[in-house]
Amino acid sequence: MHESVAFIWANLASRPAMLEFKRLNAGYGRAQTLFEFDLQLGAGEVLALLGRNGAGKSTALKAAIGLLPTFSGEIFFHKIKLNDLEPFQISRLGLGYVPEDRRIFTDLTVMENLAVGRQPPRAGAPHWTPEQLFELFPNLGRMRERRGSSMSGGEQQMLSIARSLMGNPSTLLLDEPFEGLAPLIVEGIAKTIRALKHKGLSVLLCEQNLRYARLVAERVCIIEKGRLCHTGTMAELDADPALRERYLSV
Amino acid sequence: MEYTSVLIQFLNGLASASSLFLVAAGLSLIFGVTRVVNFAHGSLYMLGMYMAVWLSERIGFWLAVPMAAAIVGLLGAVVEMVLLRKIYQAPELLQLLATFALLLVIKDAALWVWGAEDLLGPRAPGFAGTVQIADGALPQYDLLLIALGPLVLVVLHFMLAKTRWGILIRAATQDREMAGALGVNQRWLFTGVFALGALLAGLGGALQIPREPANLSIDLSVISDAFVVVVVGGLGSIPGAFLAALLIAQAKTFCIALGYSKATLVVEFMVMAAVLVIRPWGLLGRVPANLRGPAAVPLPFHPPSPRMLRIFAVLSGALVLLPLASDAYALVLLTDILIFALFATSLHFILGPAGLYSFGHAAYFGLGAYAAGIFSLQGKFPMELALALAPLAAGLAALVFGWFCVRLSGVYSAMLTLAFAQIAWSAAFQWDALTGGSNGIVGVWPAPWLASKTAYYYLTLLLCAGAIIFLWRAIFSPFGYALRAARDAPLRAEASGIAVRSMQWAAFTIAGLTAGIAGALYAFSKGSISPEAMGVQRSVDGLVMVMLGGLQTLSGPLWGAALFTWLQDAAARNIDYWRAATGAVILALVLLWPNGLGSFLQSKK
Incomplete structure (x- = not known):
């Protein structure tokens, strides 16, 4: 049996924020997309998980938040095993998830979207109110009563991040948050991610594009065909064209 | 018709619309969040009626009505926790089958408790008289019902629009997986919504007892009416359900008033067909968004293997020879x-x-x-x-x-x-x-x-x-x-x-x-x-046969039809409550082998 959520909350503050994948095998239905996957996200760091389209990046995030069943291996968050927990339980441990396609509730207004994500304050993680989030995303503050369906892609992306912050997470999972956005918006979101890091959040960022990852991440893991094949600092990757050529060029 | 009698018929129709709206609103809410079309929703209405008649003999009408609604709501919560939670991941058709089995069980349970005779309810104390409108008379109680429909609409609308619970319901209606990933405990949300829907159905039934005796055939007629209302109004739209309930109830009332009482069904379904052809998603409905979540990908069909063909050959041979050894x-x-x-x-x-x-x-x-x-x-x-x-x-x-x-x-x-x-x-x-x-x-x-x-x-x-x-x-x-x-x-x-x-x-x-x-x-x-x-019963029999055999197997319908026909024949002769028995068997099969009996046979190979 897993520990009760209340017990876990009480003990969160004393543990360093950390997400850990151990020899994880996972996939969709019978199709395995992640093989013996190992990864560690340290407290307060921004780690980019780089890889081509279909490499297994999203699978890792979905498995962590509990949207995909795992085949074998383990996922730990604050040393708590996540495999058998449901998404809502995992989210209530302080793990925020921002999906690739944003998944805004388009029938709901900005304020209502934020209300869905709301969770009680959590020790060891910054506490957010809608007003504080509107400081972080001024655009959203100007469209509080607007429905998700009439927002631009960039605004939806901001709302998706803000919505998961309403749960006061200690760690954020971001799945390609820059995809399809205008350069100015990309810079704005990168700035936000750096601000979140500054507030002590850990961020696991999935990204295909090294240029975007470079904006926020100091450490890099590269995944190819579902297997982790390189871990190092951003500086190392920048200094090694052969490595970039091998795993990241299209 | 005279002007006054048109007016009276119109008011009469409004009163009928209220009960219909309560049922349809519950059905729509439940479908919106859980994506389960609850066939047993009419049965909950029926239970509300019986419960209210039974209770009003003991504690009086005005206490009996809310009490009956609350009991049915509670029962709804139990049903959701015991049955529906097990089948949210099952194929859509199987969910329908399970709720239909529930309908059978509830019907026989009501037969067992209250008997086959219709139960006459009391008049509503304080609303037993009539109101004079020009030279026509309208029961006072009808006026009460007329007011109640819009009241419930407003309360539901406020709850969905303004409360956090309502916001969570709307979020889960659109993308329940994402709502879960944001920390929303869907289990309690689903139970709550189901209980609310059941409560509304029970209330609709309980309120109907001064107008109509409680009877055992009301479940199917109410559920098919509610289906029509929900589909005409647009699935998931509460105001749509209200409009459609008005439309359908008026059409039916005027049909009866004009002396074509037999044509009500035809008129009702004509209205539905007309609306759907012009507005395929209902009056206030919208094109349904694709449901998020791992889609159930149907398994491919396999042509019969040589071994299977041999089995069929043997089976056909046996069927040819069988008359030699069988009685009439x-x-x-x-x-x-x-x-x-x-x-x-x-x-x-x-x-x-x-x-x-x-x-x-x-x-x-x-x-x-x-x-x-x-x-x-x-x-x-x-x-x-x-x-x-x-x-x-x-x-x-x-x-x-x-x-x-x-x-x-x-x-x-x-x-x-x-x-x-x-x-x-x-x-x-x-x-x-x-x-x-x-x-x-x-x-x-x-x-x-x-x-x-x-x-x-x-x-x-x-x-x-x-x-x-x-x-x-x-x-x-x-x-x-x-x-x-x-x-x-x-x-x-x-x-x-x-x-x-x-x-x-x-x-x-x-x-x-x-x-x-x-x-x-x-x-x-x-x-x-x-x-x-x-x-309807025969159509559902067919669905049960197919689902018993499993949708993904070629020969499933054969085994399903054989088992069902034999079971119905055996049960109808030997068991008093054969409907409940069939229902219980179906529920057991659905819970044990959510992919059908055929898949069970295959897994044994």
Whole structure:
């Protein structure tokens, strides 16, 4: 049996924020997309998980938040095993998830979207109110009563991040948050991610594009065909064209 | 009609609309969040009625009504936790089957507790009189109901729009997986919504007792009304349900007032068909978003393996030799099984490979049966000719109805098939001159050379086996592959040159035609036809057979039909509460093998 959520909350503050994948095998239905996957996200760091389209990046995030069943291996968050927990339980441990396609509730207004994500304050993680989030995303503050369906892609992306912050997470999972956005918006979101890091959040960022990852991440893991094949600092990757050529060029 | 009597009829219709709206709103809420169409929702309404009658003898009407609603709401919560939680991941059709089984169980439970007699409820104290409007009179209680409908609408609207619970409901309606990933505990949300929906249904029933006695047939009539209201209003739209309840209730009331009380069903479903053709997603409905979450990808069909073919050869041999060792009773039962095997296979053909939900497949079975009877008795055709022409009549009806049905998708299409089946049923029920009305047609006997049970058994075996093999062959023809492509990826199929709608239309017609063969054979084997041959119950029997056998297996419908027909025959004779027994068996099967009995047999191999 897993520990009760209340017990876990009480003990969160004393543990360093950390997400850990151990020899994880996972996939969709019978199709395995992640093989013996190992990864560690340290407290307060921004780690980019780089890889081509279909490499297994999203699978890792979905498995962590509990949207995909795992085949074998383990996922730990604050040393708590996540495999058998449901998404809502995992989210209530302080793990925020921002999906690739944003998944805004388009029938709901900005304020209502934020209300869905709301969770009680959590020790060891910054506490957010809608007003504080509107400081972080001024655009959203100007469209509080607007429905998700009439927002631009960039605004939806901001709302998706803000919505998961309403749960006061200690760690954020971001799945390609820059995809399809205008350069100015990309810079704005990168700035936000750096601000979140500054507030002590850990961020696991999935990204295909090294240029975007470079904006926020100091450490890099590269995944190819579902297997982790390189871990190092951003500086190392920048200094090694052969490595970039091998795993990241299209 | 006079102006005053028009007004009184109008107010009367408004009062009827209130109860209808309560049921439909609950159904719509539950469907929106859980994506389960609750067949047992009419049963909850019925329970509300019985409970309120029973309680009002003890604690008085005004306490009994909220109490009955609360008890039904509580029961709803229990049902959700015990049954529905287990089947949210199951295929849509199986969920429908489970809630239908619940309907059967509740019906017999009510029969057991309250007996078969209608229970008259009390007048509402303080509202027992009438109000004089010009020279007409309207019950005071009707005025109360008229006010109640909009009141509930406003309360529900406020709850959904302004409370956090309402926001979570709307979020989960749109993307429940994402809501979960944001920390929303869907389990309690689902239980709460189901309990609220049940409470509304119970309240609707309880409020109805001064106007109508509690009776055991109200469940099916309420659920089909509620389906119509929800679909006409737009699934998931509470104001839409309100508008549609008004529309339907008014149409029915004026039908009765004008002296066409028999035509209410036809009018109701005509309204529905008209709305759906003009606005396919209902008055206030919107194009449904694709449900988020791991889609249930249907497993591919496999052509029968050599081993399976050997089993079928042995089975066919056994079926050929069987009359040598059977008595007349067993032969009649076997003939029934063969007929229903064909009926189930034809239904499976559109449910499985074509992916079209049909809740009214019995229409084509019944049309085949009626056509056979009418051709042979009124047309004085030889029996052989009547048997050959009858399926064509069913096929023709499928051609016409199918044109509408393939234009919609999913639950909407299912509701439209139900609507057409109800039209066909009420035509059979009401067109005395042609169909004999509720008495049906008697004296439909086969030609002399087929009169013996054995000869008729062989005829049935030949025709059913032939038709079943034809349907199976079609599944593995290019036509069958195109159908499955259209089912699994309609846009991609369309883009690769498959005319999706035409293919589905053809499949619908073929299925109707083959169901017509089964119906015609049934008519001549029984010698009589009654409207029950095409009732809702028969359509659902077919669904149960298919689901028992498993949608993903080719031969599933055969085992399902055999088991169901035998079970019904055995249970109906030996068990007082056979409906509850069937329901309990179905529930057990659904909970134990959510993919059908056929898959259970396969897993044993």
